[in-house]
Amino acid sequence: MPTNPPATVNHCGYCGASSYHRVVARDETGAMRYTETLQCTGCNRAFTDLQDWRRGGQAAQSTTAAP
Numbered sequence: 001m002p003t004n005p006p007a008t009v010n011h012c013g014y015c016g017a018s019s020y021h022r023v024v025a026r027d028e029t030g031a032m033r034y035t036e037t038l039q040c041t042g043c044n045r046a047f048t049d050l051q052d053w054r055r056g057g058q059a060a061q062s063t064t065a066a067p
């Protein structure tokens with residue numbers, strides 16, 4: 001039984017980098033915390049959703065072009 005289905009794409013849709021990291025920022029108390037923002041290690045683009053990183057913004061373009 002395959003644990004990694006081929007449909008699961010896990011690389012940047014812009015630059016093809018295979019990794020990203022979660023952005024760390026200080027909260028109101030001054031503590032370093034992980035935010036909801038993800039940043040590609042290849043092109044440094046920021047994303048709030050892993051799907052956006054994978055698609056490289058294609059989803060947003062297709063929705064605006066939809067009838």
Ligand SMILES: [Zn+2]
Nearest residue numbers: 012015040043
């Ligand atoms: Zn990238």
